[in-house]
Amino acid sequence: MSGARRLVPSGDATRCVGAGQCVLTAPEVFDQDDDGTVVVLAEEVDESYRALLAEAAYLCPASAISFAEHG
Amino acid sequence: MNEDNDTSALPELPMTRECPYHPPAGYEQLRAIGPVTRVRQFDGRPVWAVTGHLETRELLSSPHMSVNRFHPNFPMPIPALTQLQSPRTPAIGALIRTDPPEHTRQRRDILPSFTLKKIAVLKPRIEQIVEDRLDAILAKGPTVDLVEEYTKPAVAMVLSQLLGVPFADREYFEDLTYRRFDPAQVVDALSDLTDYLAQLLRAKETEPGDGLLDDLVGKVLAGELDRDELVKYALVLVIAGQETTANTIALSVLTLLEHPDQLALLLDDPSLWPNAVEELLRFLAITGGLSRVATADITIGDLTIRDGDGLIFLNPGANRDEAQFDRPNELDVRRTVRNHLTFGFGIHQCIGQNLARVELEVALRRLFARIPALALAAPMEQIPMRQGLVFGLAELPVTW
Numbered sequence: 001m002s003g004a005r006r007l008v009p010s011g012d013a014t015r016c017v018g019a020g021q022c023v024l025t026a027p028e029v030f031d032q033d034d035d036g037t038v039v040v041l042a043e044e045v046d047e048s049y050r051a052l053l054a055e056a057a058y059l060c061p062a063s064a065i066s067f068a069e070h071g
Numbered sequence: 072m073n074e075d076n077d078t079s080a081l082p083e084l085p086m087t088r089e090c091p092y093h094p095p096a097g098y099e100q101l102r103a104i105g106p107v108t109r110v111r112q113f114d115g116r117p118v119w120a121v122t123g124h125l126e127t128r129e130l131l132s133s134p135h136m137s138v139n140r141f142h143p144n145f146p147m148p149i150p151a152l153t154q155l156q157s158p159r160t161p162a163i164g165a166l167i168r169t170d171p172p173e174h175t176r177q178r179r180d181i182l183p184s185f186t187l188k189k190i191a192v193l194k195p196r197i198e199q200i201v202e203d204r205l206d207a208i209l210a211k212g213p214t215v216d217l218v219e220e221y222t223k224p225a226v227a228m229v230l231s232q233l234l235g236v237p238f239a240d241r242e243y244f245e246d247l248t249y250r251r252f253d254p255a256q257v258v259d260a261l262s263d264l265t266d267y268l269a270q271l272l273r274a275k276e277t278e279p280g281d282g283l284l285d286d287l288v289g290k291v292l293a294g295e296l297d298r299d300e301l302v303k304y305a306l307v308l309v310i311a312g313q314e315t316t317a318n319t320i321a322l323s324v325l326t327l328l329e330h331p332d333q334l335a336l337l338l339d340d341p342s343l344w345p346n347a348v349e350e351l352l353r354f355l356a357i358t359g360g361l362s363r364v365a366t367a368d369i370t371i372g373d374l375t376i377r378d379g380d381g382l383i384f385l386n387p388g389a390n391r392d393e394a395q396f397d398r399p400n401e402l403d404v405r406r407t408v409r410n411h412l413t414f415g416f417g418i419h420q421c422i423g424q425n426l427a428r429v430e431l432e433v434a435l436r437r438l439f440a441r442i443p444a445l446a447l448a449a450p451m452e453q454i455p456m457r458q459g460l461v462f463g464l465a466e467l468p469v470t471w
């Protein structure tokens with residue numbers, strides 16, 4: 001059942017170049033630390049975020065955004 | 072490029088724009104040959120020209136792309152760049168011209184000053200700067216050169232706010248950042264700007280203010296950053312942030328005046344502006360000719376780029392790739408696409424992009440709100456263009 005599926009977003013701060021595309025795309029999921037690099041705000045999100053997470057991963061210029069599936 | 076050195080039959084770069092708001096027609100012809108294809112530079116050396124959207128993303132984010140301009144095959148996209156290699160301008164070395172790990176460290180140094188939160192704090196000041204310039208234009212009109220009276224000074228003032236240039240030095244700073252930035256004076260202007268910034272930083276060590284330079288002067292005092300390196304950062308921010316932004320605003324005004332149906336949509340619904348800014352960025356893409364040299368063999372499609380090959384990325388062409396964009400040559404302020412390559416891609420993607428977005432949005436929205444009857448004061452064909460690494464209009468006469 002797809003409603004029960006959880007997505008686990010991740011942002012790799014060591015690769016991040018601080019372009020902010022992820023924050024502009026999914027502000028509930030990603031933010032920037034004071035040092036300018038990515039922080040992940042939500043440990044897990046539901047299926048409805050799939051398109052946004054995919055968009056953030058696609059727009060990130062440094063290939064720092066990805067997400068995994070749970071359950 | 073492989074062993075073949077006879078380049079005479081290849082298409083030649085640079086190409087120039089026939090219309091101010093379209094890329095050179097030749098970019099489309101290049102992409103028709105191939106999204107990555109061989110061309111000849113003005114000096115006769117062969118290089119790969121990249122005009123495909125997918126290929127640009129893939130190559131610019133490859134770890135095997137270097138910006139080392141001392142490599143013998145490093146491209147020279149336009150002849151005028153030779154003068155900027157002058158020994159008198161050694162300071163243009165930071166960020167845009169460094170590879171990891173040096174690049175990573177430099178980018179991390181200035182990144183805290185460019186977060187979306189920092190830009191949001193700057194926004195009211197940008198609004199104030201823009202309103203003040205509009206007051207001045209309205210007092211001077213009803214005919215002005217928008218480049219000289221609006222876009223250049225407004226962007227220079229935003230830069231001085233960002234950096235933390237004292238109010239008393241604004242005039243001098245503007246002279247250095249744009250009035251003297253023509254080919255005849257640029258080398259002197261850059262060396263004066265370098266001297267000015269070095270002197271300013273010394274003053275800030277004892278009297279800190281609230282700009283990017285002030286944020287970083289603490290690092291200098293703590294021995295974590297070299298003062299000369301901070302001067303280099305400031306210099307690259309001026310060089311990368313002034314002309315690009317000012318030219319994009321002026322060209323956006325011209326483009327909207329020439330697309331009255333699109334402008335009408337915006338006047339009708341100002342909430343469309345942020346979206347329109349993104350489309351104008353895609354459509355206008357005033358930066359072409361990002362240069363790289365490959366540091367390993369790279370396979371792209373059925374081609375192999377060899378270790379040591381030079382590449383020039385023609386991003387205005389990639390933004391018109393029909394494989395990626397529907398009706399790419401049409402300006403459509405309602406389309407919601409954010410994957411244009413106007414700010415580049417990969418680790419060098421523009422660090423000032425979110426500042427530029429705010430500057431464009433505020434400068435355009437307020438201009439048309441306060442002067443809704445704005446019109447060109449000369450036919451578009453007579454408006455002088457400035458071809459170059461950063462495309463622009465030499466002037467933009469408007470009236471109301």
Ligand code: HEM
Binds near residue numbers: 167319362420423
């Ligand atoms: C519409 C305006 C702008 C455009 C079109 C633009 C375009 C670009 C592009 C294409 C690059 C990548 C160059 C490459 O990969 O070789 C770049 C990098 C850069 N831009 Fe911008 N830019 C704009 C505004 C700004 C502003 C406002 C600033 C700062 C005040 C700025 C600062 C920089 C810096 C420092 C880099 C180098 C980043 C690095 O190498 O890591 N730019 N810009």
Ligand code: SF4
Binds near residue numbers: 060065
């Ligand atoms: S989009 Fe990528 S590079 Fe930009 S802030 Fe997010 S993780 Fe960092």
